[in-house]
Amino acid sequence: MGNVRAAIEQVIEGKRSSIDLALVALLAEGHLLVEDVPGVGKTMLAKALGRSIDCTVRRVQFTPDLLPSDITGVSVFNGESREFEFKPGGIFANIVVGDEINRASPKTQSALLESMEEQQVSVDGTTYRLETPFMVVATQNPIEMEGTYPLPEAQRDRFMARIEMGYPTPSAELDMLDTHGNSDPLAAMQPVTDAVTVRGLIAATKKTYVSQAVKEYIVGVVNATRHSRDLRLGASPRATLQLLRAARAQAALSGRDYVSPDDVSSLAVPVLAHRVLPSTEAQLARHKLPDIVSAAVHTVAVPDRR
Template identity: 60%
Template sequence: MQTDHATSSVSNGHVTAPHTDAGPEALRAGLGELVAATGRVRAAVESVVPNRPDLARLTVAVLLAEGHLLVEDVPGVGKTTLAKALARTIDCRVGRVQFTPDLLPSDLTGVNIYRSSSGEFEFRPGPVFNNVVIGDEINRASPKTQSALLECMEEGQTTVDGTTYTLPRPFLVLATQNPVEMEGTYPLPEAQRDRFMARLAIGYPDNDAELRMLDSQQSTDPFAHLEPVTTAEAMTRYAAWARAVHASPAVKQYVIDLAVGTRGHAGLRLGASPRASLQLLRVAKAHAAMAGRQHVLPDDVQSLAVPVLAHRLILSTESRLAGVTAAEIVRDVVDRTVVPAGTTSPAAAQRRSTLGRTTNQSR
């Protein structure tokens, strides 16, 4: 277990979020600052994880939406690299935990130590008292230790020996996970998977990208050039601006329709929870804010549906035997769900119109 303290502009771990009831002009100015800052963060992450702008975009959107991210893939494809790259771009406190079978809950949350000199107990905080917590191979720890993160992730606080401690803001758990079929891993409980706002997989690089990696990383540290491009205080301010992005009743109903579509799907034993609907809308607002928009489009929701919903679903026995994945079912639900009229961007409407003409001609 390792904790790395960087300088932070956060006082005592607490930042007062700005008021977001300002008018459209103030919101537009705030979003302009947000777009510039998140663009710098994404560029920094992409410099270390090249050719995958989608990964950088989703990672920053989850951070902006004040969620948590689960990165699942086989060893050696860059899961920890992605996590460390994001942490280095923000001037904040960073903690890293290597999950192992003998890791205890107190190793995460902290412990009270008795000081004989004073005759009192002193609380020594654990890694969760950092702004960004990197959890390496979270599913190698026992279920008891995994569940120690639940209160931290959901409530932004932790309780040790009956005393509740508030965690700093922003607070992001960025956990990496090996495939469950690998030896020595434990499946994450459904309740904890539901706490992660999104899940992504990095996958293997293509031939050219892997060749460039071999050339560039033989003699240089890929993180050597990374410097903080924003602060924890600024990210908390940007998160408040993202929450102020407008979602129309039609878009909110569209989010609910997608969740309901999973709950009644024949290929699933368990569909998306109401928490999933809430987090899908929150990250869709962040996605719209990163594009400089003051309102959410169905396009935002659609582009995030798979990473936000798929890991929360439990497949039916028939789906598992047939080799159907949760991501495929989410895409099927998105295809079947009617997009509310008048809420689609002109570019997306043009794409759908072209697709419809092509389909009719092929028939």
């Protein structure tokens, strides 16, 4: 996946960690929630990931009037054949870019639940499978709340990881003026791999070795969020599974055939922080969820790395 990372870095300056996390989610068959202020490259990252792979990519602009059928598809009556024909919706692609997902109504947001969890769509009693790789990259702006519908916990729990792009460094922003000032580097991007290759990498990632000690460490980390005094809702069992899958992908991306405790600890915040809820005391003290999760992780004994 090094060539995919290099291709994306031609468009996104100085965001190696965010790019790597997007690739981890891709290899682990997870979904990515990109949450940050406007103009920092959320949609650009999603587009660059899609264009670097020769596969189907669809962008869905979430708006208040977007209907669930626009996402899943709808059966339309064909007057010539006298039969109903299924017209696929925006979810039928290898990589789905959901822009400003929190601007759609809860009913439309919930249309994604089955697709994200089971990689299928059920319409009028018929189930349609979605092709692998399948990944939803959703963006949202946490600052502007007017006209938005906050994602429910069930929806947030479907995302493997949440990232913040953050502002670029002055040097990266200066480079951006040179690369983006005269032309659009996204338009010049060419695929550096294809869906078949990515499917092979996903299959290989699943074979990455995880020792019993590391598995116990993963369970311990997730349980630490459930017993934290600063959290009124800890991470779910789905989070445990996705932390394992993400750790496997992180190890594979690093060129290793085994998962280390460092893979788990480095992914704990992006994989768990968006799934938990702070206690009233933590909210009053203005404790941030990433800091709370990080503190919970540090209470768990790290297994021997040998």
